[in-house]
Amino acid sequence: MSSWLDYTxxxxxxxxxxxxxxxxxxxxxxxxxxxxxxxxSIYLVGAYIGWVAVVQLHTPLPLTIILVAVAAALVGLIxxxxxxxxxxxxxxxxxxxxxxxxxxxxxxxxxxxxxPNPRALPxxxxxxxxxxxxxxxxxxxxxxxxxxxTSALLLFVFLRYSKLGWAVRATAQDRDAAMQMGVDVNRxxxxxxxxxxxxxxxxxxxxxxxxxxxxxxxxxxxxxxxxVAEVVGGAGNVPGAVIGSLLLGLVExxxxxxxxxSYRNLFAFLLLVVVLVLRPNxxxxxxxxxxxxxxxxxxxxxxxxxxxxxxxxxxAAVVFAILxxxxxxxxxLQTLINAWLLGMLALSLTLVAGTIGxxxxxxxxxxxxxxxxxxxxxxxxxxxxxLAIIGGGLMSAALGTALISxxxxxxxxxxxxxxxxxxxxxxxxxxNWESVTRGPIGISGIPPLSLFGYELVSPISxxxxxxxxxxxxxxxQGRLLGSHLGRSFRAIRDDDIAARAxxxxxxxxxxxxxxxxxxxxxxxxxxxxxxxxxxNHETFxxxxxxxxxxxxxxxxxxxxxxxxxxxVALVGLPEVFRIAAEYRILIYGIVLLLLVRFRPQGLxxxx
Amino acid sequence: xxxxxxxxxxxxxxAALMAGAAFSRxxxxxxxxxxxxxxxxxxxxxxxxxxxxxxxGFDLALDEIEAAGGINGRKLAYNFEDSQSDPRQSVAIxxxxxxxxRIVMELGDFSSPASMAASPIYQRGGLVQFxxxxxxxxxxxxxxxxxxxxxSQADEQPLLAAYAxxxxxxxxxxxxxxxxxxxxxxxxxxVKAAKEHGAEIAVTEGYIAEERDFRSTLVRVRDAxxxxxxxxxxxxxxxxIARQARQVGLKQVICAASSVYSPKFLxxxxxxxxxxxxxxxxxxxxxxxxxQTFIAGFKKKYNGVEPDAFNxxxxxxxxxxxxxxxxxxxxxxxxxxxxxxxKDVSSVIFGKATFDVESRRVKGAMNAELVVRKGQFALWDGxxx
Numbered sequence: 001m002s003s004w005l006d007y008t009x010x011x012x013x014x015x016x017x018x019x020x021x022x023x024x025x026x027x028x029x030x031x032x033x034x035x036x037x038x039x040x041s042i043y044l045v046g047a048y049i050g051w052v053a054v055v056q057l058h059t060p061l062p063l064t065i066i067l068v069a070v071a072a073a074l075v076g077l078i079x080x081x082x083x084x085x086x087x088x089x090x091x092x093x094x095x096x097x098x099x100x101x102x103x104x105x106x107x108x109x110x111x112x113x114x115x116p117n118p119r120a121l122p123x124x125x126x127x128x129x130x131x132x133x134x135x136x137x138x139x140x141x142x143x144x145x146x147x148x149x150t151s152a153l154l155l156f157v158f159l160r161y162s163k164l165g166w167a168v169r170a171t172a173q174d175r176d177a178a179m180q181m182g183v184d185v186n187r188x189x190x191x192x193x194x195x196x197x198x199x200x201x202x203x204x205x206x207x208x209x210x211x212x213x214x215x216x217x218x219x220x221x222x223x224x225x226x227x228v229a230e231v232v233g234g235a236g237n238v239p240g241a242v243i244g245s246l247l248l249g250l251v252e253x254x255x256x257x258x259x260x261x262s263y264r265n266l267f268a269f270l271l272l273v274v275v276l277v278l279r280p281n282x283x284x285x286x287x288x289x290x291x292x293x294x295x296x297x298x299x300x301x302x303x304x305x306x307x308x309x310x311x312x313x314x315x316a317a318v319v320f321a322i323l324x325x326x327x328x329x330x331x332x333l334q335t336l337i338n339a340w341l342l343g344m345l346a347l348s349l350t351l352v353a354g355t356i357g358x359x360x361x362x363x364x365x366x367x368x369x370x371x372x373x374x375x376x377x378x379x380x381x382x383x384x385x386x387l388a389i390i391g392g393g394l395m396s397a398a399l400g401t402a403l404i405s406x407x408x409x410x411x412x413x414x415x416x417x418x419x420x421x422x423x424x425x426x427x428x429x430x431x432n433w434e435s436v437t438r439g440p441i442g443i444s445g446i447p448p449l450s451l452f453g454y455e456l457v458s459p460i461s462x463x464x465x466x467x468x469x470x471x472x473x474x475x476x477q478g479r480l481l482g483s484h485l486g487r488s489f490r491a492i493r494d495d496d497i498a499a500r501a502x503x504x505x506x507x508x509x510x511x512x513x514x515x516x517x518x519x520x521x522x523x524x525x526x527x528x529x530x531x532x533x534x535x536n537h538e539t540f541x542x543x544x545x546x547x548x549x550x551x552x553x554x555x556x557x558x559x560x561x562x563x564x565x566x567x568v569a570l571v572g573l574p575e576v577f578r579i580a581a582e583y584r585i586l587i588y589g590i591v592l593l594l595l596v597r598f599r600p601q602g603l604x605x606x607x
Numbered sequence: 608x609x610x611x612x613x614x615x616x617x618x619x620x621x622a623a624l625m626a627g628a629a630f631s632r633x634x635x636x637x638x639x640x641x642x643x644x645x646x647x648x649x650x651x652x653x654x655x656x657x658x659x660x661x662x663x664g665f666d667l668a669l670d671e672i673e674a675a676g677g678i679n680g681r682k683l684a685y686n687f688e689d690s691q692s693d694p695r696q697s698v699a700i701x702x703x704x705x706x707x708x709r710i711v712m713e714l715g716d717f718s719s720p721a722s723m724a725a726s727p728i729y730q731r732g733g734l735v736q737f738x739x740x741x742x743x744x745x746x747x748x749x750x751x752x753x754x755x756x757x758x759s760q761a762d763e764q765p766l767l768a769a770y771a772x773x774x775x776x777x778x779x780x781x782x783x784x785x786x787x788x789x790x791x792x793x794x795x796x797x798v799k800a801a802k803e804h805g806a807e808i809a810v811t812e813g814y815i816a817e818e819r820d821f822r823s824t825l826v827r828v829r830d831a832x833x834x835x836x837x838x839x840x841x842x843x844x845x846x847x848i849a850r851q852a853r854q855v856g857l858k859q860v861i862c863a864a865s866s867v868y869s870p871k872f873l874x875x876x877x878x879x880x881x882x883x884x885x886x887x888x889x890x891x892x893x894x895x896x897x898x899q900t901f902i903a904g905f906k907k908k909y910n911g912v913e914p915d916a917f918n919x920x921x922x923x924x925x926x927x928x929x930x931x932x933x934x935x936x937x938x939x940x941x942x943x944x945x946x947x948x949x950k951d952v953s954s955v956i957f958g959k960a961t962f963d964v965e966s967r968r969v970k971g972a973m974n975a976e977l978v979v980r981k982g983q984f985a986l987w988d989g990x991x992x
Contacts, residue, residue, distance in 0.1 A: 003830050006855070010822035017820070108651065116655035118843045120874045134829065135822070135855040211819055211847055213875050217653040221817045256823040261812040262786050264823075334702035334728075338695050431786065431815070440791045440813070444723060444745040457731060459702060532694050532724030534745070536788060539694055539720045575699065581689055585651045 005133040007257045008250065013141050015249025017210065019148040020203030021226030022233070022241040024196035027155060030236035031172045031192045033092070035413055037099040038079060039200050040223030041106035044216065046072045046201025047208040048110050051121050061124040068205045069198040075106075076197020080190055083593065090600035093359065096413075097553055098596045100546060103219060104589030111216040112582060118215035121208040144206050151199055152242045159238070164191060172236065220542070224424075228272045231417050234282030243284065247271070266428040269421040276418050277406045305605035308561055320467060324460040333459045337531070339571040340466040344524035345544075346551040346563035347470070347477055348517035353549070354558030354606065355481060356513045357493035358407075359416040362423025363521060364544035365403075368430060370396040370522025371529035371540065372437060375446045378530070385450045389526035396522025401514040408510045423545050431537040442536025449530045466527055470564070473520050478560050480516065481607070489513055490558070490607075554595060556602030565603060641682035642937050644928055645704035645734075647715040647725065652691035653816075657717050657740070657917055662687065664914070664921025667904050672929050683929055686710065692717045694724035701725035705732030711937050712737055714924055719743040719788045726753055735931075735943050739924035740917070743788045747967040754946050756920070756927055756960060758888065758972040760793045763865065766974040767837070767886040768800035771862040774976065774989075775884060777835030779807045781828040781859075783821075783848060784839035786813030793839045793864060801837075809833040818844065821851045829857055838863040842915070846876035853879045860884065869915035873982055885977045888956040889919060890984050893975060901955045919955045927952055927960060 021043060028036045049071045053059045059067060083102050087094045125143065129136035159165040170178040171188045179185050207222075208214040225248070233244025248268055255267030275283060324333060345363060353359045374392030377383040383391065403426070407418035430437045437443070449456040449465060456462050480486050491499040492509055500506055529535050551570050555562025573591060577584035595603075646665070649658040665685060672683050688704075690697040697716045704710045705728060712735040716722040722741050726749030729736035735752050742757045771777050780801060784790040790813065798808050810831035812824050825848070828836065836852065836859050838845045845867035852861065861880075865887040872880060889895075891902050891913065901922055905914040914922075930952045935945035946967070951959035960969045978987040 003826055006826045007823055010820075010826065010855075013822065014820045111651070111655060116659060118656070118871060118875060120871075120877070122877075129854065131856075134826070138854070212850060212877060213819075213843060213847060215843065216655070217817075218819075220653075221819070252820075253823040256827065260827070261783075261814045261818075261821075261824040264818070265815065329702070330706045331699060331703035334699045338699060341695075440787050441743075442719065442788055444743075444748070448727065457727070528695075532698065532720075533727050533749075534720060534723035536720050538718070538787075539724075543693075571695075574696070578688065581687070582650050582655075584689065585691075 003134065003257070006135050007253045009133055009135060009137065011250035011253030012246055013137065013145075013249070014252065015229075015246035016141070016145045016148050017203075017207050018225050018229045018248055019152070019242045019245035020144065020206065021200065021222050022229035022245045023148065023152050023155065023238055024199040024203070025226050025230045026233070026236055026238050026241035027192055027196045027199075029230065029413075030159075030238065031168055032084075032095070032189060033172075033236075033413070034084075034095050034099070035227060035235075035417070036196070037096070037223055038083075038102040038106060039196070039226060040219035040221070041103040041110075042072055042075055042079075042197045042200035043204035043207070043222050044110055044214075044219040045075055045106060046204030047121065047214040047218070048114055048204075049201065050205035050208060051114075051119055051214060054121060054124060055119075064124065064205065065202055068201045072201020072204075073194040073198040075201070076193040076195075077190060079197070080193035084193075085186065085189070086597055087600065092412075093553060093557075094596050094600035096416075097550065098593060100550070101589050101592040101596060103223070104585055104592065107216060107219055108583075108586035108589065112586070114216065116216045118213055120212050121205075121214050122212060123209040125209075140206070140210050144210060147202065147206060148242060148245075152238050155195070155238045164188070168192060224420075224542075225268070227417060228268055228421070231282055231414070232272055232275050234284040235413070237282065237284050240282060240284030244282070247283075262432055263428070266425060266432070269424045269428070272421045273406065273418060273425070276410060276414060276421075280410050280414060305556060305559060305562075305607050306603075308604070313561065317471065321464075324463050330459040333463045335571060335575050336568070337459070337463050337466050339568045340463075340470045341524045341528055341531075342548070342551060342571055343470050343564045343567035344473055344520050344527075345548045346555065346567045347473055347560065348519075348521035348524075349548045350552040350555070350558055350560065350563040351477060351480075351489075351517045351520075352510075352513050354552055354556075355486065355489045355493060356510055357496075358404075358419075358510060358513070359413075359549070360404075360419040361416045361542075361545050361549060362419035362421070362426070363548045364540040364542065365423040365426035366396045366400045366518050366521035367525030367528065367544065368426055368537075368540040369399050370525030371535050372430065372443070372525075373522070374526030375443045375529040375535060376436070378447050379443065379445070384453075385447055385530055386452070389523055389530070392526030392529075393519040393522035396525065397515045397518035400518035400521070401511050404514055405507070405511060408507050420542070420545070423542060427537050427541065437537070440536060442534060442539075443529075444534045446529050446533045446535070448533065449527065462531060469523060469527065473523070474560050474564060477516070477520075481558070481560065485509075485512070493558075550592065552602075554592075554602055556604040556606050558607040559602065559604045560607075562602055562604035562607075569603075640709070641684035642678055642711055642932055643709045644683070644685040645700070645707070645710040645713040646685050646687040647690045647697050647700045647704070647713060647721070648687065648717050649692040650687065650689035652693065654692045654717055658687075658689070660915070660917040661715075661921040663905070663909060664918040664923075665925045667901075667908050667918075668922045668925035668929070670908065671900075671904065672926070678929060678932050683925075683932065685714070685925075690716050690721055692721045694720045697721040697725040698728060701728035701732070701736075705729065705734050710734065711932060711935075711939055712928065712942050714739065714928065719746065722746060723749060726750065729753070733943075734939050735946070737924065737928065739920050739927075742792065744792055751967070752943055754962065754967045756924055756954075756956070756969050758865075758956065759966070759968050759970070760789070760796045762970060762972050763886075763888075763974075764793050764796035765800035766972075767862070767864055768797050768804055768806075770884065770886045770974075770976050771835060771837060772801050772804040772806040774987075775835065775860060775862060777806065777833075777860060777862070779809050779833045780835050780837050781809050781831055781833040782811040782837045782839065783824065783828070784811065784813050785841065785844065786815055790839050797837065797839065797864075814844070816844070819847060821848050822855050825852050825855045825857055828852075829855065833859060835860045835862055838867065840864070840867055842867045842869040842872040843875060846872050846880060849876050849883055850879040862886075865916060868977075868984070869917075870913040871915065873979065873984070880979050881982070883979045884987065885979070885984065887975050887977055887984075888916070888972050890975050890977055890986075892986065893973075895958060895973075897953050897955050897958065923954045923956050923960070926954070
């Protein structure tokens with residue numbers, strides 16, 4: 001029984017670590033209604049500045065903390081001023097995407113400066129340990145808890161009792177009204193970003209010292225856990241973020257206690273989904289708070305889509321269709337095959353995110369379901385590959401829709417967070433359901449693509465196969481969007497309350513969109529499985545989901561041709577920058593930022 | 608890119624399309640450019656550190672090869688393409704290498720999904736895919752163009768089990784392993800061998816690569832009451848587990864697989880890794896000349912930095928590549944056949960490396976039994992800790 005005390009203490013300790021990130025996220029969300037995906041990168045920057053201070057300048061701990069806080073705050077101010085302020089009046093999704101771009105840039109800059117090798121960040125506190133339960137806690141555990149709780153408390157007092165704090169809250173409630181009342185909204189934003197970034201930097205420092213280890217890959221995990229903790233506590237609620245973090249830590253710890261280590265993150269994300277389903281605004285959302293996103297359509301940029309004449313599309317299709325007959329290298333064909341596969345995924349996402357307004361950050365899960373289904377059907381049950389791929393599409397459609405349906409009643413950013421969680425859950429189930437998925441060993445020896453008994457192994461035949469499948473899916477989707485059903489979808493996106501008043505059943509239409517979208521994504525995953533011949537739980541990951549979202553926003557939400565164009569561009573860009581080696585992701589991040597800045601409605605505009 | 612390069616490239620891709628391999632072989636024989644190897648591996652993304660370590664190992668080996676007169680007078684060089692260890696990118700890179708007639712063989716990729724997704728393309732394209740970190744049991748089953756110097760876990764884990772059970776006398780074991788294809792395969796081989804030696808496995812725990820917090824896992828381990836902890840980890844997670852094991856009050860003997868062997872393990876683990884036992888393929892004080900040349904060369908080239916296991920794999924792989932190209936020339940198919948002919952290639956990891964033609968892997972890894980003493984790896988003197 002004594003072990004339960006230890007599990008509880010361990011859960012609280014790691015919960016403290018999460019709280020350091022979550023508080024900064026909550027603060028920014030509270031004011032800007034923005035999930036700052038760059039918070040993990042500021043945490044990373046803080047850790048490395050701390051490393052320079054501790055290891056090279058030998059600063060004492062208080063000075064180290066001050067140095068890190070000031071430097072990170074500066075980074076935050078720069079992000080706010082140059083990355084986000086110019087996007088104030090564009091679509092809601094643009095700043096979200098910008099923070100993803102900023103995180104690419106920051107992570108890469110740190111990596112290029114410090115090399116990707118992990119470094120030791122020695123703790124500057126004495127190594128005494130106090131016995132509690134069967135384990136021990138040390139001064140650093142207490143300092144982390146102290147910093148987390150104190151900062152949450154200070155922020156709470158600041159928001160409640162200071163004039164600038166009032167301005168922050170007023171801006172959070174209604175930006176335009178605050179502006180009319182004479183609040184300098186920009187200054188408020190600046191203050192919030194500065195404070196949140198300082199907190200993020202210090203948390204990177206403390207967590208680095210806690211583990212005596214920092215590396216350039218630590219930012220994404222920090223962001224993920226921080227976002228989960230923050231949303232569980234009630235997005236934008238600072239004390240809620242602390243409680244959400246502790247709860248997350250406890251759930252993980254008890255999950256390990258009962259089911260074992262490999263289930264750990266599964267429980268973290270299940271907690272998130274359960275909380276969102278039961279309390280869509282998080283556990284501690286205040287009752288007086290205005291609903292975060294009154295209309296799903298707030299994500300969508302008001303724009304006139306670029307009209308591409310039919311003959312031009314036809315010519316483009318013919319050019320791409322006869323491309324393998326021209327002297328182009330297999331490398332170009334393979335790159336385009338990747339683009340067609342991503343294009344199918346983007347079609348799927350542009351339908352659910354662009355046309356019906358349900359932004360998904362977990363779309364890679366649909367790929368994974370399709371890939372595993374198709375691989376297992378053809379390997380275990382000797383189903384012909386062509387049929388197996390269709391089976392993969394159907395399974396993605398059915399299972400994907402079933403998984404996502406609890407999130408239909410969520411709004412705004414909560415939808416994207418729920419889908420992010422579902423994406424992680426699918427990946428973790430694949431890792432743990434060994435009797436079916438073969439767990440971490442993955443599935444090898446998947447038969448190559450074939451049609452009517454003919455194996456498609458040459459790049460040319462795979463190219464044609466994937467191109468034709470994508471074109472057919474695109475045509476079907478174009479037909480769908482032009483129909484009455486498509487108009488109903490867009491009505492739900494633009495104003496779900498009006499659509500419901502008009503008699504549309506939201507859940508039914510959202511399901512229909514996910515069924516079609518799931519099918520396209522599942523087919524893409526199925527083809528990929530037969531193309532690669534080996535898949536495991538890491539083949540379709542979160543980065544793939546983020547890439548898909550980037551593609552549809554780049555192309556123009558709801559825009560079928562835009563999705564394909566975006567896929568070609570985003571598969572092509574990193575390949576074009578390949579000669580830049582270590583710098584290519586940096587360049588990619590900058591290009592992404594420029595696109596969001598100057599063309600937030602996408603290259604071809606929203607339909 | 609110089610004019611000559613571009614011309615060869617254009618000619619090359621046309622050649623691949625029109626006349627296939629025969630033409631490109633002729634084009635290559637005429638050139639006086641370096642013999643080019645393709646490398647597909649991570650330079651950015653979450654595994655970027657391993658790509659940079661590869662480069663260090665490759666560059667050192669190439670310096671030595673060039674100093675010794677190159678490959679029959681020609682320089683050996685490599686073209687490193689960043690795959691981020693992502694299968695989508697590694698397949699595109701595979702097509703690029705296969706259709707580039709200058710590339711005579713390929714090294715990499717790092718992770719199993721990225722490597723094995725590209726295997727069918729290399730196999731069909733008739734280009735050797737030489738994976739030197741690919742311990743997935745199915746990697747070399749991809750075809751007769753897949754070869755690997757990655758130590759088969761079927762070889763290594765029984766040695767670690769013997770160290771832990773027979774030499775250190777640990778009878779009841781807790782196994783913590785990275786929950787990847789590598790970690791799982793290793794765990795299964797280890798558990799089998801340890802049981803054969805008469806040990807009992809009290810608990811096994813698999814963790815994901817991004818995990819940083821192991822305290823609750825370690826409470827589970829403590830409750831299973833083992834007399835030894837076995838870590839099938841890389842150096843960074845291994846160091847984290849060791850630190851946290853001491854923090855939650857576990858005092859048992861820790862024994863780790865060779866993959867933790869790195870100066871970084873000592874740096875990141877600090878005092879917590881004192882007395883950790885490591886079975887490893889090489890270590891700096893090993894008197895074998897292969898090891899001493901490697902370490903001296905590495906420290907000289909990289910300002911006194913100590914090499915680690917991934918540096919050594921890459922260094923060995925480049926030397927093996929050179930040996931194979933020496934026999935096979937610049938012909939892709941002849942290079943494949945040369946893998947069956949190379950014998951006793953000087954190797955840091957294997958001493959003398961020769962391929963087992965059936966499994967297309969090298970057998971008989973060296974094993975040194977080390978222990979961390981006073982912050983340094985040292986040969987274990989047989990005394991219990």
